[in-house]
């Protein structure tokens with residue numbers, strides 16, 4: 744077993760320990776909120792509404808346990824150009840394929856929701872930003888290898904902004920916003936890359 748594989752196994756075990764609690768809390772919250780679209784119709788990923796419930800639970804759990812978690816905002820690069828060149832239907836197929844790649848390369852306890860048209864939010868319970876970085880590297884390699892069958896042989900890439908829980912975060916939305924801010928920086932700095940939110944450094 745390679746070092747990479749050992750790390751994945753250890754991460755998976757740690758995440759499974761906390762998984763049952765999160766699932767039960769999620770079911771309760773969902774009942775209280777009534778009808779919500781749980782799943783995104785196109786990709787089959789969790790809906791944004793479901794992720795907001797999960798994110799709030801994971802936030803509270805991390806505070807009580809004094810543990811951590813990370814949020815990764817993932818956004819397709821130059822997706823408008825794919826739509827313009829090949830049409831919206833092909834764009835939809837690309838979205839579905841990328842969603843599958845994300846599902847295949849996340850770890851067992853990680854949750855993915857379609858957060859906006861061409862973007863996803865990945866929740867990584869009990870995980871540091873460094874662990875999120877490893878997940879990004881796996882996704883990046885998988886996308887390079889994936890055959891999207893474009894006539895112009897273009898590759899599909901994503902940018903990612905990661906934020907790990909910090910003391911100043913008061914709710915899940917705070918972390919999601921920090922991840923979104925660094926996603927914007929990843930786009931500005933050339934795309935196909937990951938940026939990590941560093942609130943301590945930003946205060947200096």
Ligand SMILES: Nc1nc2c(ncn2[C@@H]2O[C@H](COP(=O)(O)OP(=O)(O)OP(=O)(O)O)[C@@H](O)[C@H]2O)c(=O)[nH]1
Nearest residue numbers: 819820821822823824826831832834835860861930
């Ligand atoms: N096919 C398809 N396109 C979508 C969907 N939702 C959003 N889009 C498209 O996603 C594109 C987003 O464009 P931009 O926000 O400019 O992003 P971008 O072209 O990926 O550029 P960067 O984010 O800067 O890399 C637009 O062309 C939207 O029409 C969808 O469900 N299906």
